[in-house]
Amino acid sequence: MNTRLIGALAAASLIALSAPMAAPLAAQDEGSAKSEATQIDPQVKTRKLSGTFGGQRIDYTATIGETILKSDEGNPEAVIVTTSYVKDPRDTSRPVFFIYNGGPGSGSVWLQMGAFGPKRVAIPSDARDDGAPPYPIVDNPESLLDVADLVFIDPPGTGYSYLTKGTDPKKYYGLRQDARAVAEVIRRWINDNGRWNSPKYLGGESYGTTRTAMVVDELEGSTYNDVALNGLILISTILDFAMREPTPGNEMAYVVTLPNMATAAWYHGVIEGESAEAVAEEARAFALGPYASALLKGQDIGPQEFAAVRDRMAQLTGLSPEYLEQANLRVTSQRFYKELLRDRGLTIGRLDARYTGRDYDNAGEYPDNDPSFYGIDAGYTAAINQWARETLGYETDRGYNSIGRDPGRNWDWTLGGFGRGAYLNVAPFIGQAMRQNSDLRTFVAQGWYDFATPFFGAELSLNRYGIPQDRLSWHYYDAGHMMYIRDEDRAKLSADIRAFIKAR
Known part of the structure; x- marks a missing residue:
């Protein structure tokens, strides 16, 4: 092999050996700079x-x-x-x-x-x-x-x-x-x-x-x-x-919100009662007893039991028996906000049912917004x-x-x-x-x-x-x-x- 070829091969080997070494050094420098740039001095x-x-x-x-x-x-x-x-x-x-x-x-x-x-x-x-x-x-x-x-x-x-x-x-x-x-x-x-x-x-x-x-x-x-x-x-x-949101077949959400419907109806003067606490206690007893039983029976519930539960629910929530019958005794909270004071042209709040609001119109199932949130x-x-x-x-x-x-x-x-x-x-x-x-x-x-x-x-x-x-x-x-x-x-x-x- 002539000396010129040997020299060329040696130079190529030197380049090949030095290139891999340079890359990690460059990456390390870049990573250090990136790490320093991303550090945050807490205020x-x-x-x-x-x-x-x-x-x-x-x-x-x-x-x-x-x-x-x-x-x-x-x-x-x-x-x-x-x-x-x-x-x-x-x-x-x-x-x-x-x-x-x-x-x-x-x-x-x-x-x-x-x-x-x-x-x-x-x-x-x-x-x-x-x-x-x-x-x-x-x-x-x-x-x-x-x-x-x-x-x-x-x-x-x-x-x-x-x-x-x-x-x-x-x-x-x-x-x-x-x-x-x-x-x-x-x-x-x-x-x-x-x-x-x-x-x-x-x-x-x-x-x-x-x-x-x-x-x-x-x-x-x-x-x-x-x-x-x-x-x-x-x-x-x-x-x-x-217990939070009702879905088809999940009856617990209806059970736990019924006492809230009773206290809200009492606060707005739709039903009578001694106090929110007293109304809540009545509603709890009904919700865990006749109401839960009626919901769990599904389509096996008889007409007399259905009517009795519907009428008692109307007394506690202030909703009409006709409305409750159309809802199959299952009223979502969103529907209740709109329905309770519909005759006054008002909706009630979700976060706080004491608040009332006026929607664009008085039709529809649900309120436009929550007056107890935009109110604060x-x-x-x-x-x-x-x-x-x-x-x-x-x-x-x-x-x-x-x-x-x-x-x-x-x-x-x-x-x-x-x-x-x-x-x-x-x-x-x-x-x-x-x-x-x-x-x-x-x-x-x-x-x-x-x-x-x-x-x-x-x-x-x-x-x-x-x-x-x-x-x-x-x-x-x-x-x-x-x-x-x-x-x-x-x-x-x-x-x-x-x-x-x-x-x-």
Whole structure:
């Protein structure tokens, strides 16, 4: 072989050997740059404030901050915003209450600016529309800061919290996925604030009660890093989803909403009764007895029994016997909202049946919208943005998702191989936690006029075997889903939970 050919082959070998080495170096440099570019410096803003809560003058530190949840590779996937209120000077023996709302997709604005935060938005207490701004943001003497430090959590996709670009929503939007994220945020807050030995309370509203059942399972039931809890606080409870919406063949949803129909009819003066509580008790007895029996008999029910059930149902709901007969004794909540006050040209609310609205016309089966939601939403959104941005100093171009669409659209409702369409019931997680933690107590708050999470459904789901009844406490309010909108009930809810925390 001549020397020229040998030299060419050697040069080619050198190029071949050097090229593979250059590629990994280039990829490594590119990956490092990408990793650095995707790192997020968490924002934390702190303010020293004071107020009077539960009759006590208290200095406290308000902190709005971001917790970054990362992938196994260390890349940021979710930015979770928490707002905490901690009494000064810090006392690690004080209880801490972790709070969120529901949805899924709802930010913590409702409980923070409506019930338990140091400030609240003042909207009409008597089921009137909140109108247009400005909405007063006032001191909230009913805040629980006198008995517990408060940590409001906006789960992924709610409030100011968000998933980073490229993050698969399936990793965070779901029963178990969401609970893992919230549990991780709670552990991080406990660790960062030195609160491992503080009494701990966990709770939320609506789907937030579902989340509570899932999070307590993450904190106490399925991890080596156990966080024991002192109390669960369930506000407007939904645990058993078979009771939520009627489908052909599922009669339980009709059974659990009938007492709500009775209390709503009583409130609007369509039927007579001593009180909402008394009417509810009559309706419960009828719903579990003659009504449930009639529905389960299906087409085997005789004409006399049908007529007797129809007439008694008419007395309790205010609907005409003719309407009930046409509906085969099965009236959906949506139909009831439209039908109850049709003769007055009004519909009633889903979240709070005290509210009324006027549709485009008085025909049709269903209302155009929920007057108990559009009657309150603007005031709360304005309040949280002003409080977080202007008072606490949080800086962001993102809007506050009071009700975020993405979580709901992408939510994974499956649990242990069983889907929402089959039978979803998370109440057993609460029973298991209470059985395995002898000090764990559960507080349940329900509004008489709440069709979103009916009080009778909450009662039936928590009355099942396996849930210690002696550590359950029940409290009822003369409003709907968000009972704290009514001034008297906000004060009562605060006093009830204050007593629950003190009773430990």
